Amino acid sequence: MGIDVLWNLKDGISIVLCGEAGQGIQTVEYILTHALKLSGYNVFSTKEFMSRIRGGTNSTSIRVSSNRVAAPVDRIDILIPFSKGAVDHLKNRISSETVVVGEEKIFEDEYRGDNSVNIPFSQIAAEAGGKIYTNTVAAAVLLGFFEVDLQMFYDYLEHQFSSKGDEVVQNNIEAAKHGYEACEELLEGKKLQIPKDDSIKDDLLVSGTETVAIGAIAGGCNFTSFYPMSPSTGVSTFLSKNAEEFGIVAEQVQDEISAINMAIGAWYAGARAIVSTSGGGVALMSEGISLAGILETPVVIHLAQRPGPATGLPTRTEQGDLLFALFAGHGDFPRIMLSPGTIEEAFYLSQNAFNLADKYQVPVILLTDQFLVDSNYNITTLKLDDLDVEKHIIETEEDYKRYKITENGISPRGVPGYGKGLVCADSDEHDEAGYITEDFDVRISMVQKRLNKLEVMKEDIIPPELVGSEDYKNLIIAWGSTYAAIKEAMENIDNDDLSMLHFKQVYPLHPDTAEKLEKAEKLILIENNATGQFGQLLKMNFCIDTHDKILKYNGLAFSVEEIENKLRSMLDQED
């Protein structure tokens, strides 16, 4: 069969690049996804990688599709191994339809399915000037499967390598040409018949990391203090890189405790600050979150989840920090938790997080995960038109009281130096003016004032999204990054009785939730964790239990097939 199995593919193709850390797989991914997007193809890519800098075995899965896709599939159509062990690493995903393309000597000893073709990447590269051009060759070979404008690729190479001198540019272009030709030879002039759409060319190609960070800037973020921690570091890096351009104080600090306390200090002074971290970082920030709670100082926390406990699997994905984040920090105080289902949502929620924090003077936690932040795909745009940086700061009068008891519990927030008043913020229980008090009645009124916000903030709760028909019998319950995989699985199953209720705001929950849950005959909980944490949260809020659970906790995101199969067998059992 060989390459011929590919000609059946009409809707899309799944390409996996696999090799060692440090081999430059990400460069190939970058070239491929960008060149294809710019040629009018929908693209999606996601990574799974080890916690090391060189060696090991990592893979990037890329989908090129006629439809917009945003979820991983298990299926591999083309597998490009860059190192020994790569094919073996993916053996569970190799089927009789998988074509392994690459240097035979790399995978000759491993199980590689029925179809493999030898293209000597490094030899081609060597001929073009050296082995360092191997990635360029590989990218070019892959582009050879598609209808692409090669000139664009050459321009990219020129731009990318111009600083390294003409020779490097020329060699790269040479390598690209030869790679492309090698593929054309292999395919005998044929191309994959995946529909293109010119309008896609203008799409954005972005990652979750980027949309969170861009959202933050759009939310008026002008301060970030952080300590690096996978998978959250990208957001801090993005903000740091753009600090000068957008007027952001971006400071890497000594530890996460500093990060949160700085961010709270910055908000106190009127800045809009974010901290980006992972579960371990939030653990260290717990006391600071409690501080924000009593100070009624806004703060935005980006929690990019990875599998715990403790160091766990540092570069992998999980939705295992929901309940932890919900209760992080001692004492009772309100907070808001948002969790985007897609990278577009990551943008809007990240932006909104700043307004919500400012409006309600509470910590807002944005829950993403490694899968979401490390995934890329094309989206039409990120619209700024309707967005506002809603500032809720007032100019203070002389008799200003930071914790004035008001009807709805929200005390107008002043900042030091703006107005004639004094802004006194205290982590002890305090009176309206902010001074320490141990008065029992004042204590009660301050507790109630803080908790009352849970009532007031109802008006802004983002309702869960119903995917599928209103007339469902079986209702999938999901939150955060599992959105796209579930949605695609549902489309594949195409069952009218099956809908999904997807939560983007995971706390406080929308008051209509109970009603929606009660309408279902069967609730199917899908979560990327071991204990069904969101299910527990639903029970706690509405005394409603889910009937079935699909849980995954090996460190990887759900694939479409996985969910599809599990759902099918659940639905079958019913009949």
Place this chain on the structure above:
Amino acid sequence: MGIDVLWNLKDGISIVLCGEAGQGIQTVEYILTHALKLSGYNVFSTKEFMSRIRGGTNSTSIRVSSNRVAAPVDRIDILIPFSKGAVDHLKNRISSETVVVGEEKIFEDEYRGDNSVNIPFSQIAAEAGGKIYTNTVAAAVLLGFFEVDLQMFYDYLEHQFSSKGDEVVQNNIEAAKHGYEACEELLEGKKLQIPKDDSIKDDLLVSGTETVAIGAIAGGCNFTSFYPMSPSTGVSTFLSKNAEEFGIVAEQVQDEISAINMAIGAWYAGARAIVSTSGGGVALMSEGISLAGILETPVVIHLAQRPGPATGLPTRTEQGDLLFALFAGHGDFPRIMLSPGTIEEAFYLSQNAFNLADKYQVPVILLTDQFLVDSNYNITTLKLDDLDVEKHIIETEEDYKRYKITENGISPRGVPGYGKGLVCADSDEHDEAGYITEDFDVRISMVQKRLNKLEVMKEDIIPPELVGSEDYKNLIIAWGSTYAAIKEAMENIDNDDLSMLHFKQVYPLHPDTAEKLEKAEKLILIENNATGQFGQLLKMNFCIDTHDKILKYNGLAFSVEEIENKLRSMLDQED
């Protein structure tokens, strides 16, 4: 009326001492409670005090009773003001039956009810040698109300002050004599008719702090690392003082993060360690708790709760850290949470915490609060006979694997240096031998192995205690330190349909709980916090909601009357 109102008291009396920090109220409390106990009276004392060293207004409430009592009452029979503002501080608790006894000049400008008598403490003291003997006078005056063996008191004074020289001893005894005589004069030879019981003389008079600490020693505790924090410091102090005697490494460290990480290191090496802290400390320890979770290293955490968020009310009481403690630390892993209802239970649970931690290799959190640790009363004994220090350490073989997959999920625990094997503990996900792994299947088996303990540990779950009849209609749900106040209120109400289900183990919950809850027509939740956290936990576990709630969160513990009144009006409404 004056003093005469006291002669109605047959069952017990409530005495309140109130004055500034630093005035030595605690000395008076100590003398009074000990002398009375040693004379055959049941005694109970509890404190409420400000977060300062001198000044302010603090009070200690003492009950002397024919029955054993362990809960505060609002009623004040005798109030001794030691400073201006003291009587005012307690004005809500002063009734027409309250007798204010003391120096008139201190309280003459304040509302003091209908009955007050002037006994010039400081003048009597001055006559005996100086104002510094005022506390001795006050204690003696109070003892004058009871039938006590004065010699015992003199012996105490002699013992206490012998190091300060004969004159001081003599002056103290003189002061005591005069104080006692002043009281006899006032009472015209009468005494309070509260029944005594000789067997009480042999009772222990202890505080919650002491029973937690003694329990720890009985549990084999030989290591404690801590950072001072009210109201938990007493336990660390007790262990430090007894470190030499009982072979305990007791080290005050630089912060709570060090405390927990040291404790975990100590357990790893085979010691039995406790950390004692409050909510803010546990917040800082959250990452460490997660570490214990993945290392499967036992650790015991004493969380003495105080009102939050953040610094909150540092010296006051609350049950506000339940859900926070339950989810503290990122990722999914099991833990055990115990919460004593009485100071006896504090002893047994503290002891047991070490065995449970060792057996299941999980963090065990002992939840107390300021009320419990700072309360004292007489109990018959703390029995060591049936207690065992159950060590679950094995001598390792050469091929020892720290995380061996076993049937019940518990891997025999070796310690370094004991046996031929190597003990490798890792905060990353690891294989059976402890080495870092990113194998997806191993990850799954390790998660399951850890979570499986929740199943295995069922056999040791302490069942909730049913107080009252099995045939209840109305069931009070409570946990931790509210036990005695509720029990006494129930006794006062004496309603056959009303029982209490009191939880000493708050996580995991006993499997029979649901059944017991379902039997009730009405569930009444009583918690010393603002949001009914245990009620939320019940919902989360059993999808059972409580119908009524009695919540208190002003920083004080429930009084018997408060609960009694609320319960009565709830039960009345029913009819």
Place this chain on the structure above:
Amino acid sequence: MSSTKFDMGDIDIAWCPGCGNFVILNALKQALVDLEIKPENLVMVSGIGQAAKMPQYLKTNYFNGLHGRSLPPATAIKASNREIVVIVESGDGCSYGEGGNHFIHAIRRNPDITNLVHNNMVYGLTKGQASPTSQKGFETSIQVKGVFNEPLNPIALAISLDASFVARAFAGDVKQTRDIIKKAIEHRGYALVDIFQPCVSYNKVNTYEWFKNNTYYLEEDYDPTNKTEAFKRSLEMEKLPLGVFYINEKPFFEESLSVYDKYEMPLYDRTPDFDKLSELIDSKRGF
């Protein structure tokens, strides 16, 4: 002391009579008045402890945060609004114990703030445990056999990290303390003033008397720019020197922040440039 615009009027101060904190409060108020700092233009930042109650007793803005965590918010407040004078005030336990990591890294970062540490060599608020600066052998309810650990020498430590301004004062001397505080506030960059503060309730060893007998002021002609010399003097133990040990003028943190390159106004006064952001977003359409 004469009344100042920072006075709170007739308030209940939670310190013990005779506590060294009262003197520091006075010295600080005098310094602020002398420097003509406006209450609205000052933010006091503190942790938790007896010393950390200080901001409650001055009429000004304050941020009373967590135990040990005063320096991070202080750094951020200054970075968010350079027009504000930021003074951090806390105890020795708060600053050198729980807050030790912030201390060493604040020195490295060098924000333009003043850090007053009330060093009473004991934990006051939690009732008398040893602090990181407690001297060897100091006995407490916990350190029943006396302190074993080496006391932390904040002056030597700060100098070793090349801190920008390092001084020591003694609360027994309001005038010199005021003057040292003034110098610290005027200094641009991180300025540490470790202030010996007698705790009359829990430290019966290091009393007013003890400090008086065991300290002296650095000579008039002492040169605070010589690091090795400053270090040497910081090690003197027989009698502990007071005064400004070390001054090292260097760029401070806010000077490194590009936010103030083009605009002066504080961060609360800013909104993001949506045009530029659109451009950034659009750049994601290409390669």
Place this chain on the structure above:
Amino acid sequence: MSSTKFDMGDIDIAWCPGCGNFVILNALKQALVDLEIKPENLVMVSGIGQAAKMPQYLKTNYFNGLHGRSLPPATAIKASNREIVVIVESGDGCSYGEGGNHFIHAIRRNPDITNLVHNNMVYGLTKGQASPTSQKGFETSIQVKGVFNEPLNPIALAISLDASFVARAFAGDVKQTRDIIKKAIEHRGYALVDIFQPCVSYNKVNTYEWFKNNTYYLEEDYDPTNKTEAFKRSLEMEKLPLGVFYINEKPFFEESLSVYDKYEMPLYDRTPDFDKLSELIDSKRGF
């Protein structure tokens, strides 16, 4: 290098080819063999980072804890079992950044452990951000305009806190590194060895070459007991001295622990004295 009883056999080591960590691993193994330490009798304690993976590559007991938190468990392990040799090994970020507070207080507490810090002046595992020891101007994906903060000088800092043993080594020199490590292990009390370790992936400035050109060994006759002198040498920047800067023999932590006054055996081997405890309980029956 010849095989030792600490060898793990044919394992996959997660470090980059050419990384300085390999040399340190060899030096350590040699030191352990030379000192005749038994694998069962050694516990390696680490935080998280590239350096912190070290314990995985030696056949011995280990406790691989949290990022920044290696010193507290190490101190506790040694205190719980004095018979065990405890070596802490971690990176510069782990030890001086996240773990800064433990560092300064471990020095004060002076437990008898050895602390090897792989100082590559960068965060390796998280892909190249500045660390507390990164030099000024060092450019990274985050510090795009170069590092502004003063680099932390761990040697000067440790000396300022009167650490018991302070040394610096360079991973380019396996023999001397081995010897310095040996001295550190043999020293009774807290021993710091800051080891310059080239990171070939993320630090293109402080390379093998750079370290070679910018370091030299302290003279044979250098006297490591003079604190001020040691401090002075620790400040040398033109060429960075290597070797043992400072030795200050003093009582170590475990000597202060009364648990070992009467009994030798480790804590795991002990049970509480219930008779004494009964007495203690009974004492609560009286005044």
